[in-house]
Amino acid sequence: MDDQEDDVTTGDLRAVLFGPPGAGKGTQAARLAERYGVPHIATGDIFRANVNGGTDLGREAKRYMDEGELVPDDVVIGMVADRVEDSGEAGFLLDGFPRTTPQAEALEGLLDDLGRPLDIVLHFRIDDDEVVRRIAGRRVCVDCGATYHVEHDVPEEEGVCDRCGGDVILRDDDREDVVRNRLDVYREETEPLAEFYGERGLLVEVDAVGDPDAITERATEAITSVRDGDTAA
Ligand code: AMP
Numbered sequence: 001m002d003d004q005e006d007d008v009t010t011g012d013l014r015a016v017l018f019g020p021p022g023a024g025k026g027t028q029a030a031r032l033a034e035r036y037g038v039p040h041i042a043t044g045d046i047f048r049a050n051v052n053g054g055t056d057l058g059r060e061a062k063r064y065m066d067e068g069e070l071v072p073d074d075v076v077i078g079m080v081a082d083r084v085e086d087s088g089e090a091g092f093l094l095d096g097f098p099r100t101t102p103q104a105e106a107l108e109g110l111l112d113d114l115g116r117p118l119d120i121v122l123h124f125r126i127d128d129d130e131v132v133r134r135i136a137g138r139r140v141c142v143d144c145g146a147t148y149h150v151e152h153d154v155p156e157e158e159g160v161c162d163r164c165g166g167d168v169i170l171r172d173d174d175r176e177d178v179v180r181n182r183l184d185v186y187r188e189e190t191e192p193l194a195e196f197y198g199e200r201g202l203l204v205e206v207d208a209v210g211d212p213d214a215i216t217e218r219a220t221e222a223i224t225s226v227r228d229g230d231t232a233a
Contacts, residue, residue: 013038014116016094018193019124021182022131023208029095031216041083042095043076066172068181070099070189077106084110099190120226121197122219124208128183136176141166
């Protein structure tokens with residue numbers, strides 16, 4: 001615990017995090033969810049858990065994920081709505097949802113019905129070349145999920161996980177061609193959300209390049225300023 005946590009009112013934050021693949025959203029979302037005591041709802045993680053568990057949802061999602069395409073809106077919206085409703089008064093931190101305007105509209109309708117509007121939308125910014133460098137160099141252990149990077153975090157024995165001895169591989173959706181496609185899809189489908197949320201006065205831009213602790217700090221400051229009643233835009 002650091003001293004910053006003392007002034008945090010837990011469990012009443014409703015936030016969305018979005019940004020291109022490789023912006024470090026997952027890491028930051030997990031930290032912020034813990035700090036504010038709210039559930040971290042990460043659609044990509046939910047899909048991956050379903051793929052690993054061999055469920056029908058996983059089988060359907062995998063076809064899209066392996067190509068860097070988005071899973072259809074109706075599938076994602078139904079899945080998130082259940083979790084947001086279950087989160088009750090606890091609030092939530094949404095990571096990777098919404099990713100399209102129809103998803104954002106569906107979320108807005110759901111939260112209006114529940115009488116629990118969003119507090120803030122954090123937009124993580126980073127440029128494409130940095131994204132490709134980060135993701136296409138990433139390697140993961142198929143058994144324990146440990147992550148490595150070809151430039152600065154290689155396993156002692158090539159292709160073998162230091163932690164569990166499992167195979168360390170390039171994930172299908174981390175291949176450079178797939179990453180480039182994910183970035184195109186991001187520009188086309190997801191980036192317009194900046195305007196959508198900007199118009200609603202909910203958007204805050206966060207520079208996602210640099211030391212992860214500094215990025216958490218930037219995001220926390222943005223949340224604090226919104227809670228103190230400053231306008232987010
Ligand atoms: P992520 O881990 O957030 O990068 O998500 C991995 C993959 O899951 C994406 O490339 C999409 O195929 C799928 N996915 C995750 N969230 C969504 C969403 N909100 N809408 C559509 N597809 C999604």
